Amino acid sequence: MDPDKRPDGERPPLPWSPVPSVALADALRQQGTPPWLGELRAIVGAAHVLTAAPDLWVYCRDRSPYAVFNVRNARVPTMLPSAVACPGSAGELTEVIRLTRRLHIPVIPFGAGSGVLGGTLPLQRELVIDLKRLNRIVDIDETDCTVTVEAGMNGAQFEAALNARGLTAGHLPQSLHMSTVGGWAACRGAGQTSTRYGKIEDMVLGLEVVLPDGRLLRVRPVARRSTGPSIKDLFVGSEGAFGVITQVTLRAWRLPEARHGVVLGFPTLQDGFDALRKIMQAELRPAVVRLYDAGESAHRSHGRAPFDTCPFLAVLEFCGSRRLAALERELALEICEAHGAVETDDAIYREWQSHRFQSFSVPWQARDYYVDTIEVTAPWSVLPALHAAATAAIASLGGGIDFGVHWSHVYSEGACQYMTIRLPPMPEDRALPLLRRAWDLLQGTSLAHGCSISHHHGVGMFRNPWLAAELEIGLELLQALKDHVDPESLFVAGKLGLLRRDAEGCDA
Ligand SMILES: Cc1cc2nc3c(=O)[nH]c(=O)nc-3n(C[C@H](O)[C@H](O)[C@H](O)COP(=O)(O)OP(=O)(O)OC[C@H]3O[C@@H](n4cnc5c(N)ncnc54)[C@H](O)[C@@H]3O)c2cc1C
Missing domain, CATH: 3.30.300.330 (GMP Synthetase; Chain A, domain 3)
Incomplete structure (x- = not known):
């Protein structure tokens, strides 16, 4: 691999996008009719192949600010996809992928397009594969407390179906209503109750992936295995670059018996940091932990007491069995009070809770x-x-x-x-x-400062420039895997910090 071709922190800043934005009318003029539409329609049905301009306009963007900004200005952020296919089963999806391999068609798997790093923005007139018709719960096992679900299921509908059985997945991203379960796994996401229930990688027990060559890779769901490096974890966070996740098995939890919201003001930010650190190191596990800096606290506390003297707002939530949640709350409050925190009524918590799935932006x-x-x-x-x-x-x-x-x-x-x-x-x-x-x-x-460049939004294309500095030699291993599973870079090319290869395996 030629290191000069790898974007890293030393090079001049890359443009936000390797492809400039373009006015919608121009993008439509550049659009052709792909010769393989007939074959695609034969697989998924004509009604499930979208080529009309309004449809392509919907699928040319994600929720990255770059895309939002361009769309707001009636521009296509990069380019329109060539078409959108909506397979209705894993079998159809596999056939679509075999077609793309045979005809060298670049593809982008698409959950709900709520990603914020440009992962679903087309860079080479890809065929977008929308997974939302793969939206069934396959199995809920109430003894093992596991749930197997197809990847395209909407997050809020998934959680509601579990709640109806007295269960929760414990994964509640702010984008719950506008994202899919497969998208959570693909982006290695984290939900608002992650401190208690873990991040998506703690929840995924098994999965199924259609590889770029059309083979089905299956990681059987078990609590743990010691059989070399975790294959499952190569796909959690792979953002579509190694294939399409079609099915996921997740841990499920009984719905908590009790839930307590706590609102605190800390006199200094350092007190807030110290109290939260000690709560975690005391092995307490609040579901929600949020501490805000001065400006963000002011936006939310609106000058109410006690924030005039203790201006740093913290919102905590404890849940679980009634006795355990009450005890965790009590022990955590002791730690916070030792750091000068003052508790106030839970109005700000309730406000947060009622808006928790809406963007503050x-x-x-x-x-x-x-x-x-x-x-x-x-x-x-x-x-x-x-x-x-x-x-x-x-x-x-x-x-x-x-x-x-x-x-x-x-x-x-x-x-x-x-x-x-x-x-x-x-x-x-x-x-x-x-x-x-x-x-x-x-x-x-x-x-x-020795920190990671991302916690849960992923890489997409906008984090490409820093991935080599983040992963160091590890990026070569990812590239080797990519070159093995997808030698022609047909899947989500130009993202995840990976090089694009042409058909001969040369850098493109
Ligand atoms: C307002 C707002 C709030 C957000 N809050 C959170 C949050 O609290 N926590 C959090 O983690 N994220 C959050 N996000 C980011 C985003 O919602 C997540 O990254 C989410 O997991 C993306 O899911 P999706 O189904 O929309 O994926 P998409 O946006 O459709 O796709 C994202 C990437 O994953 C790939 N992909 C999608 N599905 C599959 C699949 N089945 N197989 C293989 N690849 C796939 C795509 O090709 C793309 O590269 C937020 C976004 C917004 C706009």
């Missing part, structure tokens, strides 16, 4: 702000310095950027630092370079 976007988020993982010992460095870095950019930080997804060793960048209304030719500069600074600061 919407009111800003309605005022034409351009909102982006960057989530990284840091050790407790580094968080204060990382927060200070990130805040200073954004301040150095000027431009009236509103920058806010909160910490959630908490561990004994550290936490996810979730940073929100809100650019005031400005022309695209100023906004995009400024945002790109903010990404350079924040990802560079994370790496310089």
Whole structure:
């Protein structure tokens, strides 16, 4: 592998997208009719092959701010896909993939398009494979507490079906209603109750994947195995680059008997960090843990008491059996009080809970702000310095950027630092370079502090420039795997920090 061809932190910043955005009318003019539509229709049925302009417009974007910004300006962020196929079964999907292999058609698996890193944006007129018709619960085993589900099932419908049986998957991303179970696994996501129930990789017990050559890879669901490196984990977080996840078996949990929300104000941010760290190191497991910096606290506490003297807002939730949840709450509060925290009524918790599946960015976007988020993982010992460095870095950019930080997804060793960048209304030719500069600074600061460049949003295409610095030699191993399973780079090419190869295996 030629290291000069691998984007890394030393090179000049890459453009946000290797393909420039284009006006919708121009994109439609460039569109042709793929010669293989007939074969595709024969597999999935004519009604399940979409080629009309409004459909292609829907599938040319994800929820990345770059895509949202372009769509807002009636532009196609990269290009339109060649077509959209919606297979209705794993068998049909396999046939579609065999067709793409035979005819060298590039593809993008598509869950619900809620990704925020450009993973589903076409870069070579891919055929988009929409998985939402694979939406059945295959089995719920109430003895083993497991659930097997097809990958395209909507997250909220999946959780509701489990709730109806007295169960929960415990995976509740903010995007619950606009994402799929397969998308959660593909992006290695984390939900709002991750501190108690774990992240998606802790939940997935087994899966089925159609590989780019059309073979079905099956990882049988068992609690654990010791048979070499975990094959399952090669696919959790693979973002479609190694094949299409068709089915997932997850752990399920009994719905909690009791749930307590707690709202606290801390006198200093350091007190907040120390209290959360000690809660985790005392082996308590709140379901929800959220601590906000000064600006984010002010946005949410609206000057209510006690935030005038204890301005750093924290929201916790304890759940489980009635006695255990009450005890965990009591022990956690003792730790918080020792750090000067003052508890207030649970109005802010209830407000958070009632809006938990809506983006906090919407009111800003309605005022034409351009909102982006960057989530990284840091050790407790580094968080204060990382927060200070990130805040200073954004301040150095000027431009009236509103920058806010909160910490959630908490561990004994550290936490996810979730940073929100809100650019005031400005022309695209100023906004995009400024945002790109903010990404350079924040990802560079994370790496310089020994942190990860992502906690749960994944890589897509917008994190390509930093992946070599994050994974080091590990990226060569991923590339070797990619070259083996998909030698022609037909699957989600140009994403996940991986090189694109042409048919002869040369870099393209
Ligand atoms: C407002 C908002 C809030 C969000 N909150 C959270 C959050 O709390 N936690 C979190 O983790 N994420 C969050 N996200 C990000 C996003 O919702 C997740 O990454 C989600 O898991 C993506 O699922 P999807 O089904 O929409 O996937 P898509 O966006 O359709 O796809 C994302 C990537 O995965 C690939 N892919 C999708 N399905 C499959 C499959 N079955 N097999 C192989 N590859 C596949 C695609 O090719 C693409 O590369 C949020 C996004 C938004 C817009």
